[in-house]
Amino acid sequence: DCVCLCVVDPGVGTERLPVAVLADGRWYVGPDNGLFALVVRRAAEVETFAISWRPSRLSDSFHGRDLFAPVAAMLACGRRPQMREIEPSSLERASWPDDLPRIVYIDGYGNAVTGLRARTVDRQRIFTIGGHRCRFHRTFGEAAAGEVFWYRNSNDLVEIAQSGGSAARALGLELGTPLEGQ
C-alpha cells in the first residue's frame, strides 16, 4: 500500500477537518483545505474519511507530527484509525481550475514550474513569460547555451528553464508570474 502524508497546513489548529482519502488504491492523509480537491476530482474510485482519532497530546501548531503522521503510519501498517466516512464532494473545490498557467514553484537552480499540464499543450506552442518568448525543447541538451525555453518536466508540468543558468533570475520570475500564450 502507498500512503501519502500531505502537510501543507497554514490553517493548523483551526477548524479545518483532518481527512484521509483512498483514491484508486492510494491513501492520502492531511488537512481538508483544498489539498485533496484535485485528487478527488481525478480519481476513478474514491472513498473519503474524517479522522476522529486524536493523540493524547496534540500541539496547536504541528498536526503533521502529532496527528497526520501517526494516522499515516497506522494506515501503512494496515490498521485503520478511528474515522468516519464522508462525502467525497465535501473535499472538492468546484470552482478551482484543472490547470494554473502561473509559476507555482521555483527550484534551487532557478527552474520555474507552472501549474499547466504539459500533455494539454502542443509542442509548437510559444509561451511568453517575464517579457520573454520561450519555445519548446525536449531536453536541456537541445537548448542553446543561455537560452530560456520550456519543457515537459518529470511531473508532466510545463517548466521554464535556462540552459546553464537560472530562468527565475534571467526573467525575474516569482511565484504567481503568469504564463501567456496558452
Next chain:
Amino acid sequence: DCVCLCVVDPGVGTERLPVAVLADGRWYVGPDNGLFALVVRRAAEVETFAISWRPSRLSDSFHGRDLFAPVAAMLACGRRPQMREIEPSSLERASWPDDLPRIVYIDGYGNAVTGLRARTVDRQRIFTIGGHRCRFHRTFGEAAAGEVFWYRNSNDLVEIAQSGGSAARALGLELGTPLEGQ
C-alpha cells in the same frame, strides 16, 4: 531504544571529550562542549560516559562521521563500545540559564524561534522584539493577515511569526536578537 546522535561540534579535533549520556532511558552521543548540559540538568536518572573507543581512521574534522555515528550505531544495536563512566556533573554548565530570551534559530519561512520555554510564560504576555510589540495567538489562523505575533511552537518554545510573511524580514531579526518584556 532511542539514540540521539548530536553533532554540533565547532571544537572537532581538539581536546573536548567524546561522550555518551543515558538520560531517562534515552542515549545521547556527541562532544562534551555543553551540548548535553541541559539534558543532564533535567534528567531524573542519568549516567554519563567518556567514549574510549576509536575508529581505525579518525579524521581531524568530521568526528560525526568517524566516531560519533559508529558509537551511536553500536548503542542502537544494543552493544556498548568501550567507554568509562564519568561524573554527570562534569557535563553540566552551572552558570548557564534554563531559558534564553533571544532568537536562537530562524527557519526557512522567517519564523524566529527563541530559547524561552512557552510553558513558563503567561499567554497574556506582550513581548517586544525588533521594536515591535507581539501578542499571543494560539495558531497562525487566529492572527490577522500580516500580523507579527508570538505562539507556542511544537517544541514548546516561544516563536515569533508573521501571518503570511517572514517575521525575520519584517522585524529585521537575527540570531541573538533579544526578546523583551518577559
Next chain:
Amino acid sequence: DCVCLCVVDPGVGTERLPVAVLADGRWYVGPDNGLFALVVRRAAEVETFAISWRPSRLSDSFHGRDLFAPVAAMLACGRRPQMREIEPSSLERASWPDDLPRIVYIDGYGNAVTGLRARTVDRQRIFTIGGHRCRFHRTFGEAAAGEVFWYRNSNDLVEIAQSGGSAARALGLELGTPLEGQ
C-alpha cells in the same frame, strides 16, 4: 554490496550512455558524461557496462528517477538488469587532471572546497586565494577567531575556511576561483 547512484546529468535525454561501473567491489550507476572517469582511473579492478534495460515509461528530463534508480535498486537486490560489457577506457577522460586547484563547492557555512587532494600537499604550504594568504590548521579550534585558513577536510580535499565566519563571503570566493601557490 555498496551501490552508488550518481545523477549529475545535465545531458539527460540526449545520447550519452547510461552506464554501470563495478570498481573494486563497489557499483556506480549513472550517465557516462565523465562522472566516472576518475573512478575508472583509480580503481584496481574495474568492469564497465552500458545499461540496456529501459523502463516502460522514460521521461526526457529525469533519468535519475526513471532509469538509474531502478537499476541501482536491482543491483542492490543482487539482480543484474540487462546490460552489456564495454571497455573501461571508453569512460575515461585522458586529458582530465588528477586534481583541480579551484573552488569546486561552497557549503552552507561558506566553507570552500577545492578539487586538490590534501595528501598531495605539504602542511607548510601557504595558499593564496581571493588575494589572501592562507596557512594550514589541523582543526577549526587551532585557528584564531576570524582567521581564514586551509585544512584537510573529511574527504581529504584542501578546504578554505574561516574560524567563526564564512570564508566565501570574507574572500569573495565563487565556484572556479583559483587556488594559487601550489
